[in-house]
Amino acid sequence: xxxxxxxxxxxxxxxxxxxxxxKLADVEECSGRSDVCVPPAATIARVQASTVQPMEIGxxxxxxxxxxxxxxxxxxxxxxRADIEVLGQVLRxxxxxxxxxxxxxxxxxIIRTLQLAGKTTGQHQSVLVMYxxxxxxxxxxxxxxxxxxxxxxxxxxxxVSNSDITKLLTAIxxxxxxxxxxxxxxxTLANEQSARAQPTVSRSELLARRSVLALTSGGEEPVSxxxxxxxxxxxxxxxxxxxxxxxNTTVGQLFDRIRDDVTAExxxxxxxxxxxxxxxxxxxxxxxxxRR
Numbered sequence: 439x440x441x442x443x444x445x446x447x448x449x450x451x452x453x454x455x456x457x458x459x460x461k462l463a464d465v466e467e468c469s470g471r472s473d474v475c476v477p478p479a480a481t482i483a484r485v486q487a488s489t490v491q492p493m494e495i496g497x498x499x500x501x502x503x504x505x506x507x508x509x510x511x512x513x514x515x516x517x518x519r520a521d522i523e524v525l526g527q528v529l530r531x532x533x534x535x536x537x538x539x540x541x542x543x544x545x546x547x548i549i550r551t552l553q554l555a556g557k558t559t560g561q562h563q564s565v566l567v568m569y570x571x572x573x574x575x576x577x578x579x580x581x582x583x584x585x586x587x588x589x590x591x592x593x594x595x596x597x598v599s600n601s602d603i604t605k606l607l608t609a610i611x612x613x614x615x616x617x618x619x620x621x622x623x624x625x626t627l628a629n630e631q632s633a634r635a636q637p638t639v640s641r642s643e644l645l646a647r648r649s650v651l652a653l654t655s656g657g658e659e660p661v662s663x664x665x666x667x668x669x670x671x672x673x674x675x676x677x678x679x680x681x682x683x684x685x686n687t688t689v690g691q692l693f694d695r696i697r698d699d700v701t702a703e704x705x706x707x708x709x710x711x712x713x714x715x716x717x718x719x720x721x722x723x724x725x726x727x728x729r730r
Contacts, residue, residue: 477609505571518570521673552606573621582626625657628711649722656706675699
């Protein structure tokens with residue numbers, strides 16, 4: 439409660455503006471006027487109409503965003519840089535991902551990075567996006583936000599809304615997509631529908647279904663800014679579980695272990711959700727393959 443009250447007081451001015459106009463942080467649809475935009479409805483519809491069923495995963499690409507250096511009074515964060523660097527190494531060396539890292543990203547850089555994922559990804563590919571940084575949620579609307587390093591506590595126009603994040607995920611044509619968010623109130627990204635392992639679904643069936651999952655470090659509450667061994671509590675659990683894998687698995691099968699690791703140390707509960715509005719198909723799951 440103390441952490442929640444502290445955050446509410448810090449962002450009081452921005453929150454007041456969002457309560458009056460919840461769309462202040464939203465960016466416009468792409469029309470050629472600006473490259474900081476979300477894909478138009480026609481682009482999203484084309485992705486959703488895709489029927490290609492890849493027999494195997496081709497290129498794997500990870501976009502990792504680590505935000506640490508914020509403008510006062512927003513406190514700087516100690517762990518995102520190390521979290522992303524070590525996770526990127528694990529994804530590259532153990533799972534064969536092409537890893538792209540963005541440190542201390544502005545709103546424009548975050549939007550452009552997610553746009554790039556949509557423009558350069560094929561349907562037979564696997565896309566992982568992770569954000570580590572500050573976040574917030576409006577309790578009345580339950581709308582969540584990422585706070586880029588150029589965002590501030592007074593003007594929410596510099597924040598990134600969950601609704602825009604979802605639109606950008608929807609425009610990524612890959613059948614395998616996961617968003618990992620390590621930030622306060624990040625559970626709002628995973629609240630469309632709870633996701634669990636699919637033990638009766640074969641690999642070929644998983645590949646045929648579009649999977650868009652959101653794995654978050656907590657629910658609709660502040661999460662720990664501290665950590666252990668130089669990492670956030672959530673990132674440490676995620677990294678250790680990936681490092682310890684001995685065989686291919688899915689995020690659904692790994693999630694319970696990550697959640698238990700985190701809740702044993704701190705009162706925050708990681709969430710795993712299916713983002714149906716981004717095209718997730720029932721029974722889908724995100725495959726984690728060890729590098730051959």
